[in-house]
Amino acid sequence: MTMPLIERQRFDLIRSALAWRGLDLTEVAGRPVDAVIATRFPSYAARHDNKIVWLIHQYRQAYDQFGTPYSDFTASREDRRAREAIAEIDRVGLTEARRVFANSETVAARLRKFNGIASEPLYHPPPLVGRYRPGPAGDYALTVGRLDAWKRADLPIAALAHAPRARLVVVGRGPEDERLRRLAKELKVADRVRFVPEVDEDGLLDLYAGARLIVVTPAGEDLGYVPLEAFLSGKAVLTTDDAGGPLEFVTDGETGFVVPPRAEALGAALRIAWEKPEALAEMGEKGRRRVSRLSWDSTVSTLLAAAGLSG
Amino acid sequence: MSPLEETLRQLSREEGRALAEIGVRPGDERWIAEHAGTIASLAGGKGLGSRKRSGFFSVVYRLARRAARTAR
Numbered sequence: 001m002t003m004p005l006i007e008r009q010r011f012d013l014i015r016s017a018l019a020w021r022g023l024d025l026t027e028v029a030g031r032p033v034d035a036v037i038a039t040r041f042p043s044y045a046a047r048h049d050n051k052i053v054w055l056i057h058q059y060r061q062a063y064d065q066f067g068t069p070y071s072d073f074t075a076s077r078e079d080r081r082a083r084e085a086i087a088e089i090d091r092v093g094l095t096e097a098r099r100v101f102a103n104s105e106t107v108a109a110r111l112r113k114f115n116g117i118a119s120e121p122l123y124h125p126p127p128l129v130g131r132y133r134p135g136p137a138g139d140y141a142l143t144v145g146r147l148d149a150w151k152r153a154d155l156p157i158a159a160l161a162h163a164p165r166a167r168l169v170v171v172g173r174g175p176e177d178e179r180l181r182r183l184a185k186e187l188k189v190a191d192r193v194r195f196v197p198e199v200d201e202d203g204l205l206d207l208y209a210g211a212r213l214i215v216v217t218p219a220g221e222d223l224g225y226v227p228l229e230a231f232l233s234g235k236a237v238l239t240t241d242d243a244g245g246p247l248e249f250v251t252d253g254e255t256g257f258v259v260p261p262r263a264e265a266l267g268a269a270l271r272i273a274w275e276k277p278e279a280l281a282e283m284g285e286k287g288r289r290r291v292s293r294l295s296w297d298s299t300v301s302t303l304l305a306a307a308g309l310s311g
Numbered sequence: 312m313s314p315l316e317e318t319l320r321q322l323s324r325e326e327g328r329a330l331a332e333i334g335v336r337p338g339d340e341r342w343i344a345e346h347a348g349t350i351a352s353l354a355g356g357k358g359l360g361s362r363k364r365s366g367f368f369s370v371v372y373r374l375a376r377r378a379a380r381t382a383r
Contacts, residue, residue: 011345014335018346021329045333081339088334 005042010082013059017042017089035307041086044093052307053097054122055107057222062086063114064220070150090115099306104223106245122302125294126225126232128201134234134284135209137277140167140194141238141270142211144204144226145218147174154180155217155240155266160189162267165274168215169207173197208233213273213280217261220244228294231255231287236280238269255287320374323350327375337376347372 038044061071101122102108184190214230216239223245237256252258259265351368
């Protein structure tokens with residue numbers, strides 16, 4: 001079940017947690033509920049005797065993003081209290097769970113650091129698992145994701161200024177859209193960037209299959225589907241050393257390139273990809289082998305076993 | 312006390328306890344007022360005038376604040 005998380009004002013976060021807390025989940029439509037598996041803030045505030053948490057992400061603006069341009073929390077009294085209340089919601093909701101998983105080591109480490117709560121990484125495959133396919137490398141690098149500031153799609157665009165032969169396809173839409181188009185013009189690389197605001201599933205699979213490599217540049221991603229999708233499509237990944245979750249799969253020189261989050265460094269890696277493309281297929285294949293073990297069967301079995309519902 | 316009034320009182324007690332559980336403190340007066348406003352709005356239907364609704368807000372606010380103080 002889902003409920004909207006409304007964020008017009010700080011109290012809305014509390015109100016949302018309260019809504020989850022107030023649910024009676026002992027039974028639904030006359031049938032007892034064996035277990036509750038909660039995934040996101042604040043759904044894990046829900047009460048149940050057999051609650052498992054599989055943490056996809058916390059309310060990061062109150063934690064690691066606080067004090068960065070990616071959080072609108074200030075030092076005001078209300079914002080400080082809101083951050084304390086969010087931490088309390090997390091403490092209550094997570095510590096009363098029978099078992100806590102996280103969808104990556106990055107998310108588990110964050111939970112350990114900010115809340116002192118232990119959890120076990122439990123990975124899962126990307127949404128279109130079973131449909132990704134390798135294909136001949138084309139003449140473009142691909143970046144995929146919502147165009148939010150913290151996803152830093154400006155980095156691969158700026159990198160083009162340092163890699164004259166490289167081309168880039170940017171899939172996604174979001175608040176950064178206009179700024180990114182402006183940036184491409186200012187840097188005189190607009191003729192080598194193609195923006196694709198929307199694409200259907202088949203179109204996305206085609207874009208992955210035809211890419212030369214995939215570029216992943218978020219700041220502290222939780223897990224990130226994109227590297228997994230890239231590897232399942234047999235593509236190498238170019239990412240940054242502060243990307244978070246992607247670094248759990250991308251190894252520099254083995255399955256891709258890991259560089260500092262600077263346009264020059266990304267540009268240097270793009271130059272290598274265009275001048276010496278031979279290594280990319282091997283990197284992509286190594287990546288594919290690394291993630292091919294991920295399956296929903298395995299993930300769901302682990303969750304059900306934790307809830308005492310296996311077999 | 313009407314059934315509606317009794318229900319709202321009970322709801323505000325229960326919700327006040329839940330508020331305290333998830334970290335709201337008696338000093339968080341603005342949040343408690345917001346919450347009281349939400350519950351009091353349930354009394355906004357037919358049969359209750361604005362004075363009565365305003366009175367309800369005060370009652371719910373007091374109950375929620377007390378619950379936030381005593382639940383932990």
